[in-house]
Amino acid sequence: xxxxxxxxxxxxxxxxxxxxxxxxxxxxxxxxxxxxxxxxxxxxxxxxxxxxxxxxxxxxxxxxxxxxxxxxxxxxxxxxxxxxxxxxxxxxxxxxxxxxxxxxxxxxxxxxxxxxxxxxxxxxxxxxxxxxxxxxxxxxxxxxxxxxxxxxxxxxxxxxxxxxxxxxxxxxxxxxxxxxxxxxxxxxxxxxxxxxxxxxxxxxxxxxxxxxxxxxxxxxxxxxxxxxxxxxxxxxxxxxxxxxxxxxxxxxxxxxxxxxxxxxxxxxxxxxxxxxxxxxxxxxxxxxxxxxxxxxxxxxxxxxxxxxxxxxxxxxxxxxxxxxxxx
Numbered sequence: 574x575x576x577x578x579x580x581x582x583x584x585x586x587x588x589x590x591x592x593x594x595x596x597x598x599x600x601x602x603x604x605x606x607x608x609x610x611x612x613x614x615x616x617x618x619x620x621x622x623x624x625x626x627x628x629x630x631x632x633x634x635x636x637x638x639x640x641x642x643x644x645x646x647x648x649x650x651x652x653x654x655x656x657x658x659x660x661x662x663x664x665x666x667x668x669x670x671x672x673x674x675x676x677x678x679x680x681x682x683x684x685x686x687x688x689x690x691x692x693x694x695x696x697x698x699x700x701x702x703x704x705x706x707x708x709x710x711x712x713x714x715x716x717x718x719x720x721x722x723x724x725x726x727x728x729x730x731x732x733x734x735x736x737x738x739x740x741x742x743x744x745x746x747x748x749x750x751x752x753x754x755x756x757x758x759x760x761x762x763x764x765x766x767x768x769x770x771x772x773x774x775x776x777x778x779x780x781x782x783x784x785x786x787x788x789x790x791x792x793x794x795x796x797x798x799x800x801x802x803x804x805x806x807x808x809x810x811x812x813x814x815x816x817x818x819x820x821x822x823x824x825x826x827x828x829x830x831x832x833x834x835x836x837x838x839x840x841x842x843x844x845x846x847x848x849x850x851x852x853x854x855x856x857x858x859x860x861x862x863x864x865x866x867x868x869x870x871x872x873x874x875x876x877x878x879x880x881x882x883x884x885x886x887x888x889x890x891x892x893x894x895x896x897x898x899x900x
Contacts (some may be wrong), residue, residue, distance in 0.1 A: 585744040585763070588673045592753045594843070604661040610628060610857055611654040617860030618643040634712045635701070638694045639863060641721050644857050645690060646856035649683040653852055657753045663669035671689030673755040674740065678732055680754060680852075685782045686728030687855075688831075691824050692793075693720045698817040699793035703800045705834075731782050738771045752845055754852070785829065790824055822862055 593603060625640040627632045654675065660666040668676070700708045739757060742764040752759045757775060761768045797817055804810045830850030 583746045585670060585746075587667055587669050587679065587748060588695075588755065588763075589749045590656065590660050590666040590668055590753060592665060593809060594660075594665055597664070599884065600661050600664065603680060604658060607658055607853075609656060611658065614650045614654070614857045614860075615647060617706070617742065618646045621860045621863065633698050634714075634717045635694070637714075638690065638721065639699060640695070641724070641857065642687070642690055645683055645687055645860060648679065649687070649852070651681040651706045652683065653754050655697065660753055662740050668755065673750075673760070677739070677755045677757060677760070678736055679715060680756070681732030681735055684728070685731040686725050687827070688782050688786045689724040690721070691729045691820075691827065692789040693724055693822055693830045694722075695790040695793040695817075697864065698820060699797055702797050717873050718814055727782070730788060731747065735778060738774045742766050742768060752848075756848075778884050783828070787828055788868070790828075794821060823855065823859055826858070827851055830854070 576690040593600070596603065621643045622640050625636045625643075632811055648879055653676075656668065657665055697712060700712055700718065704711065735757060742761070744760075744763055745765045750759045750763065757771075761771060793815070801810050830847060
């Protein structure tokens with residue numbers, strides 16, 4: 574009987590993302606603001622990847638993980654921001670059922686992978702500061718690739734389990750999602766079937782994908798701070814702390830906003846605002862934090878800029894030579 578009733582129900586074939594429809598007077602302003610953020614995010618992360626790949630001096634474990642993080646941020650931003658811009662431009666965005674779940678998949682994939690990648694980066698800083706003599710042996714390139722692969726794989730496994738659970742639900746009622754992307758929380762509210770099992774699965778996976786990496790990160794920084802405080806000279810302490818301060822800022826912002834949204838969920842309107850702190854803000858500020866506070870990256874950026882200038886001069890010389898020869 575239950576199966577017959579489900580078959581008789583009208584299944585939802587598309588969803589409507591409301592975005593920030595309640596801020597109609599600010600739609601154009603928000604669109605321009607998020608467009609600038611998207612362009613800046615993509616430019617900053619792509620530039621950081623190019624700098625890390627092209628500069629031989631940055632072929633170290635720390636910058637290898639930083640390049641992975643930038644690739645992840647590019648995927649993250651491209652999953653969320655173009656659709657957010659569409660909702661602002663069209664006062665709501667119609668998205669197909671499969672398109673909505675595809676966005677949920679990539680969003681969850683990036684979220685899970687980033688949690689573990691940030692913890693791997695903190696472990697790398699722990700080894701560099703607390704185990705400097707064994708650092709090169711432990712953190713070999715093979716080990717770096719394995720740790721990065723584990724981070725990317727964990728994100729895939731976690732979201733795959735959630736997707737299987739979410740797709741077991743029946744969606745037959747309202748199809749308006751009061752959010753700017755297809756998140757699991759608003760999607761569950763639209764389901765007309767029992768969501769208890771799905772909520773339990775989400776809660777377990779949320780714990781698995783946030784607490785272990787968070788505790789690993791926290792433990793790493795406890796040992797790092799203890800090691801830094803034991804350094805006798807002030808200059809030595811400042812140099813040691815500068816190598817991990819950027820990552821500490823990124824981690825604090827990311828986990829703080831993530832836990833605010835999922836562990837202490839506020840009202841739906843506040844949920845959207847707080848969600849911006851871990852979906853839009855980190856991909857934008859991470860390249861700035863790592864480049865502005867890092868002498869190696871700033872030096873590599875200057876070299877890249879000089880190469881581009883030299884290339885332009887060389888190109889102009891070739892063009893002028895071709896014009897003269899043509900005459």
